[in-house]
Amino acid sequence: MKKYILSAVLMMAISSQTAMASEGAALPKQDWSFSGVFGTFDRAALRRGLQVYREVCASCHGLDLVSYRHLRQVDFSEDEIKEIAAAYEVTDGPNEEGDMFTRPALPSDRFANPFANANAARASNNGAFPPDLSLMVKARKGHADYLYAVLTGYKEEAPEGVQLMEGMNFNQYFPGNQIAMPPPLSEDGVEYADGTKATVAQMAKDVTVFLAWAASPELEERKRLGIKVLFFLIVLTGMVYAIKRKIWADLH
Amino acid sequence: MSNAFMNNPVIKWIEYRLPIFSFMDESVGSKYPTPKNLNYWWTFGSLAGIVLVIMIATGIMLAMQYTAHTDYAFESVERIMRDVNYGWLLRYLHMNGGSMFFILVYIHMFRGLYFGSYKAPRELLWIIGVFIILAMMATAFMGYVLPWGQMSFWGATVITNLFSAVPLVGEWIVQWLWGGFSVDNPTLNRFYALHYLFPFVIFALVFVHLWALHVHKSNNPVGVEIKGPQDTIPFHPYFTIKDMVGFGVFMIFFLGFVFFAPDFFGEPDNYIKANPLVTPAHIVPEWYFLPFYAILRAFDFNILFLPAKLLGVIAMFMSILILLFLPWLDTSKVRSARYRPIYKQFFWLFFVVCILLGVVGGKPADHLFFGLIPAIYVGKAATAYYFAHFIILTPLIGWLEKPRPLPDSISAAVTKSGTSGQGAGS
Numbered sequence: 001m002k003k004y005i006l007s008a009v010l011m012m013a014i015s016s017q018t019a020m021a022s023e024g025a026a027l028p029k030q031d032w033s034f035s036g037v038f039g040t041f042d043r044a045a046l047r048r049g050l051q052v053y054r055e056v057c058a059s060c061h062g063l064d065l066v067s068y069r070h071l072r073q074v075d076f077s078e079d080e081i082k083e084i085a086a087a088y089e090v091t092d093g094p095n096e097e098g099d100m101f102t103r104p105a106l107p108s109d110r111f112a113n114p115f116a117n118a119n120a121a122r123a124s125n126n127g128a129f130p131p132d133l134s135l136m137v138k139a140r141k142g143h144a145d146y147l148y149a150v151l152t153g154y155k156e157e158a159p160e161g162v163q164l165m166e167g168m169n170f171n172q173y174f175p176g177n178q179i180a181m182p183p184p185l186s187e188d189g190v191e192y193a194d195g196t197k198a199t200v201a202q203m204a205k206d207v208t209v210f211l212a213w214a215a216s217p218e219l220e221e222r223k224r225l226g227i228k229v230l231f232f233l234i235v236l237t238g239m240v241y242a243i244k245r246k247i248w249a250d251l252h
Numbered sequence: 253m254s255n256a257f258m259n260n261p262v263i264k265w266i267e268y269r270l271p272i273f274s275f276m277d278e279s280v281g282s283k284y285p286t287p288k289n290l291n292y293w294w295t296f297g298s299l300a301g302i303v304l305v306i307m308i309a310t311g312i313m314l315a316m317q318y319t320a321h322t323d324y325a326f327e328s329v330e331r332i333m334r335d336v337n338y339g340w341l342l343r344y345l346h347m348n349g350g351s352m353f354f355i356l357v358y359i360h361m362f363r364g365l366y367f368g369s370y371k372a373p374r375e376l377l378w379i380i381g382v383f384i385i386l387a388m389m390a391t392a393f394m395g396y397v398l399p400w401g402q403m404s405f406w407g408a409t410v411i412t413n414l415f416s417a418v419p420l421v422g423e424w425i426v427q428w429l430w431g432g433f434s435v436d437n438p439t440l441n442r443f444y445a446l447h448y449l450f451p452f453v454i455f456a457l458v459f460v461h462l463w464a465l466h467v468h469k470s471n472n473p474v475g476v477e478i479k480g481p482q483d484t485i486p487f488h489p490y491f492t493i494k495d496m497v498g499f500g501v502f503m504i505f506f507l508g509f510v511f512f513a514p515d516f517f518g519e520p521d522n523y524i525k526a527n528p529l530v531t532p533a534h535i536v537p538e539w540y541f542l543p544f545y546a547i548l549r550a551f552d553f554n555i556l557f558l559p560a561k562l563l564g565v566i567a568m569f570m571s572i573l574i575l576l577f578l579p580w581l582d583t584s585k586v587r588s589a590r591y592r593p594i595y596k597q598f599f600w601l602f603f604v605v606c607i608l609l610g611v612v613g614g615k616p617a618d619h620l621f622f623g624l625i626p627a628i629y630v631g632k633a634a635t636a637y638y639f640a641h642f643i644i645l646t647p648l649i650g651w652l653e654k655p656r657p658l659p660d661s662i663s664a665a666v667t668k669s670g671t672s673g674q675g676a677g678s
Binding site: 037065066070131134135138139140141143175215217218221222223225226227229230233234236237240241243244247248251 | 288327333334340489490493494496497510511512515521
């Protein structure tokens, strides 16, 4: 009896998973280098992803929580980081005369935001606000799979019976299916430095790896430390259990 | 404690002026007699105590880096995650520690329900425990607001708005809680102050909880009182080492989440900064509040002059407060469910209903189970059963049930069950 009730409750919990799909089509699962206990960020993909972010996403989306210097964590050299930063102009000041001035960004600066403020961002985007991407991978159900699905989930024509609102685009994975962002990626939209063919799927995958790192820059350190800590704890607990057996033995 | 230790001149000097060593020995040491048959379900209390200490320690260190201001709170948490040395570890420990605390305390409470630990003479011990869970809930609720994500903000808005259901002064109470006319900077500031204060209130309550525990000692799986020294063993080393085994297993579970699935218990929406102009599609509280959320939402109808919202709020608070009366609602003199065949069945049914309430609480109000059964009806039925369990079934079972014969003593039970393989965890 107990078992039947329990399994019924479990079924109810599971049945909700399918219901969630009504928010957007079920997300195809991708194979990510950073998932799993030993997961790490694929460095080549991450570099390509940074390129996609800089050449495509960054024209509208900020990355306010990430500094250029953070790229050291994923094996960019000091010089590379200086060069990447220097490509952007940031406002600083006031100087001794009391004036604001612009200067090339430094590694210690956050990624330069394309817009001066939220209103400027809305004004350039038909009133829609392009969200900051720093935490995008963590901030959506489905995480990296979701981001990849949305980037590749555009349909040129909305299916029959779907009335798109003015300026909206059809995306099969976006909740509600109507997204203000036009398809950001197009075949050969970037020219990869490492010669990889820049298909939409490739770019989507690469930029997702980059943004997964941006959202969880601690991931590699966390998993490395976690393996050591858990190994230690399992050995310790085993030893403590042996001592417990020994101490309790004289009671029986 | 060993004679060599107590004869040390420094120890003797201190002990003469402040008998702290004998106090410790009598509280959690070799002079504290403990029922010899306590199983691993009895380790959850000490585990919860350890987690409380972990929460206070990590919390104080997070407070050194956190900024309680609506403009900076979200960013300061991300700064902790990205720029503070091991800040991510502190924050994930604290975040998951909250969930762990509730898992442990819920198990601790269900253990008390199963083995009748709330019965005379331990009623006050149980009642203090109810106050501890209430203080924990207040602390957890306010803590969840601090990162100032979307769920922080909207959760705070929904929950504080509940008080507007209070007749006449409701609106006034809500504004008083907010320190303004909506959840805003003054709200965040006071929640931060109280979130820092409450753990120490919990700590004090835990101390009183232990004080009461030490008067009549632990209940045990048989539910028969200690009758003499043959029924007990010293807390140290037997239960110190047994608790350490439990601690090890628990830490593997806890740190497994911290290192490999740190956001498992969280909502993705809370990684979006709070925005009063955008309401999330589906506002849900943290998982440990879901059963109570289901009870709150079960009331979508008025009764006479009582509006639905007020009924829901009363029911939600009563679902915890009713535990205060449990020692008197349970009319059976037999403590342990092992000797109460009928109660045992209903205990498990009640447990399943609590889980079911949690499942319902996590669903949108218009959700259909199997595309057929509206969640709201399941919630109503489960809520009705939750209260019926305490108000109707518990007293009735106590009167009608014929308990199995109790063993004469703990040691008699241990020697008997030792052969039948029902050993009480040794």
